[in-house]
Amino acid sequence: MHTHPGDPRRAAHRRRLARSLAAILGVDPVWVTAGDDRHRGYGGWPGYLLAVTEPEGTTWRFIATPAAADVFLLLGDCPGCGATEVPIVAVAELADLGRHLDPRADTTVPAEFGWDPRHRPGCRNHHPGS
Numbered sequence: 001m002h003t004h005p006g007d008p009r010r011a012a013h014r015r016r017l018a019r020s021l022a023a024i025l026g027v028d029p030v031w032v033t034a035g036d037d038r039h040r041g042y043g044g045w046p047g048y049l050l051a052v053t054e055p056e057g058t059t060w061r062f063i064a065t066p067a068a069a070d071v072f073l074l075l076g077d078c079p080g081c082g083a084t085e086v087p088i089v090a091v092a093e094l095a096d097l098g099r100h101l102d103p104r105a106d107t108t109v110p111a112e113f114g115w116d117p118r119h120r121p122g123c124r125n126h127h128p129g130s
């Protein structure tokens, strides 16, 4: 996989994504850092990984979706295989995150995120190629 950390186009896109995510979550943009996603690539380019760190230390990690600049996938633990940092919920607005945090929420990993390469072999939530 090619990495071009100095590519100014990618740097500008990282800033755009960070601003977009901060706006969705209603947080201070300084809480949001954007970098390359070491685990996922698209067409030979690394994806984008965003971390939102609250002042008291809680960190949320998201990946950008190649298809939509204003939808982010929250990363979390897979209930099927225990893999960490797999996409578990799509967040397009703060309410999406709020629904996920509700203790009564359905914790099923949506089948459309089953492509993620971090799932362990045999995981019921892993659907490579779908």
Ligand SMILES: [Zn+2]
Pocket (backbone or CB within 6 Å): 078, 079, 080, 081, 082, 083, 086, 119, 120, 123, 124, 125, 126
């Ligand atoms: Zn899994």
